[in-house]
Structures are given as C-alpha cells and as structure tokens.
Amino acid sequence: GIQVEQSPPDLILQEGANSTLRCNFSDSVNNLQWFHQNPWGQLINLFYIPSGTKQNGRLSATTVATERYSLLYISSSQTTDSGVYFCAVERNYGGSQGNLIFGKGTKLSVKP
Amino acid sequence: ETGVTQTPRHLVMGMTNKKSLKCEQHLGHNAMYWYKQSAKKPLELMFVYSLEERVENNSVPSRFSPECPNSSHLFLHLHTLQPEDSALYLCASSQGTDGYGYTFGSGTRLTVV
Numbered sequence: 486g487i488q489v490e491q492s493p494p495d496l497i498l499q500e501g502a503n504s505t506l507r508c509n510f511s512d513s514v515n516n517l518q519w520f521h522q523n524p525w526g527q528l529i530n531l532f533y534i535p536s537g538t539k540q541n542g543r544l545s546a547t548t549v550a551t552e553r554y555s556l557l558y559i560s561s562s563q564t565t566d567s568g569v570y571f572c573a574v575e576r577n578y579g580g581s582q583g584n585l586i587f588g589k590g591t592k593l594s595v596k597p
Numbered sequence: 598e599t600g601v602t603q604t605p606r607h608l609v610m611g612m613t614n615k616k617s618l619k620c621e622q623h624l625g626h627n628a629m630y631w632y633k634q635s636a637k638k639p640l641e642l643m644f645v646y647s648l649e650e651r652v653e654n655n656s657v658p659s660r661f662s663p664e665c666p667n668s669s670h671l672f673l674h675l676h677t678l679q680p681e682d683s684a685l686y687l688c689a690s691s692q693g694t695d696g697y698g699y700t701f702g703s704g705t706r707l708t709v710v
Contacts, residue, residue: 489639516698518698518699520701525703526634526685526687526703526704526706527599527701527703527704528687528689528701528704529599529701530599530698530699530700530701533698571640573640573699584630584642584645584653585630585640585642585689585699586642587639587640588639589638589639590639
C-alpha cells in the first residue's frame with residue numbers, strides 16, 4: 486500500500502517564527518489533505534490539495550504530485566497553531582469510494 | 598462544528614458491556630467512515646460506507662460492528678472489548694471522490710476497563 490512519511494516528527498517554534506512541514510508519499514494519489522488536530526482531538530481540514538498551491542491566511546500548501554511530496558507552510562506562528570499536523574492521501578478503491586491513508590503527523594509546539 | 602457530530606464525546610466501558618457510538622452528518626455527503634486513533638499510531642481506517650453499503654472492512658475484529666441505516670447516520674456497536682481497544686474513534690464523511698475532501702467529527706474518546 487501507499488506509504489506516507491511526514492517530517493519532522495516534532496517541531497518547537499517561538500511565536501512569530503515560520504516553518505515548513507513536509508509530506509512524502511510513495512505512489513500516485515487522487516487526493517491529498519492536510520489536517521490540524523487540536524489538543525481536544527478535533528481534526529480540522531486545512532487544505533484539499535492534490536496538486537498546485539493554495540493559501541489560507543497564514544497557512545499555505547504546495548503539492549508537487551509528479552515528485553510525490555507536499556509542503557505545508559506556517560508563517561508568523563501563534564500558540565493556537567500548536568497541535569499535530571497530519572498529511573493524508575487517498576487511493577482509488579475498486580473504482581468507488583477511496584479512503585484516506587494518514588501519515589504519523591508532525592507535532593508542533595509554539596512557545597509564547 | 599464541522600457538520601459531522603459524534604456522540605458521546607467520552608465513554609468508559611467494562612469489557613463485558615455493550616455500547617454504541619453514533620455519528621451524524623448534515624453535509625449531504627454520500628460516504629461515511631470510522632477511523633481509530635491509538636496512541637503513537639497513525640489513524641487507521643476501520644470501515645467505509647458508500648451509499649449506505651459497506652465497501653471496506655480492514656480486518657477489524659468482530660467485536661466492532663458498524664451500522665449505516667441511511668446516508669446521514671453511522672453507528673459503531675461495541676461488545677466484549679479489550680483494554681487495547683481504548684482509543685479515539687473518529688467518524689468522517691465525504692462526497693465521493695469529487696474533490697471536496699473529508700470532514701471529521703470531534704471523536705469519541707473510549708476507555709475500556
């Protein structure tokens with residue numbers, strides 16, 4: 486099956502710093518999403534980005550599907566950005582519904 | 598709220614109990630999923646329902662029994678669980694593979710004692 490590797494596994498930032506999270510995947514995918522899991526377990530969909538670049542406020546993401554990687558950029562980090570960031574990819578399954586394969590996540594801690 | 602609601606938020610149950618987790622989505626999606634998140638493990642897909650029919654069961658033990666009575670509701674029935682089944686159980690929904698992505702609920706934190 487598809488392998489999803491995220492780096493770094495842990496990241497500590499000072500408030501206001503910028504960071505880049507990386508997601509490598511081992512095969513072609515139909516879908517790639519970035520999620521933020523807050524300390525209460527809620528998974529928030531940040532980007533649906535199978536290819537190209539998108540921006541939402543201080544966050545942006547780029548996926549280079551031909552090279553099988555995606556990057557999540559966080560600028561001017563805030564303490565509320567703390568949590569675990571997951572990359573997830575979707576594979577076709579029998580031509581019907583796919584399903585998401587998750588990486589192990591990057592745990593981000595932003596210090597005041 | 599994401600549009601996917603899970604109840605209860607927390608559940609403590611004994612190994613001989615029977616309980617059910619509930620998930621409801623108001624997004625008009627046609628597929629629903631159960632995921633399990635254990636400590637220090639990636640999220641694991643348990644069940645997929647598309648148009649109310651189960652399309653994938655990732656070799657989940659029979660002590661977990663899903664039910665999808667309609668496209669808006671999904672249940673996970675639990676019986677004779679083991680302590681290692683303690684985890685965060687997350688429900689998600691999606692609108693096929695049309696490119697709208699997946700939306701997750703807040704999860705049920707399950708502890709088996």
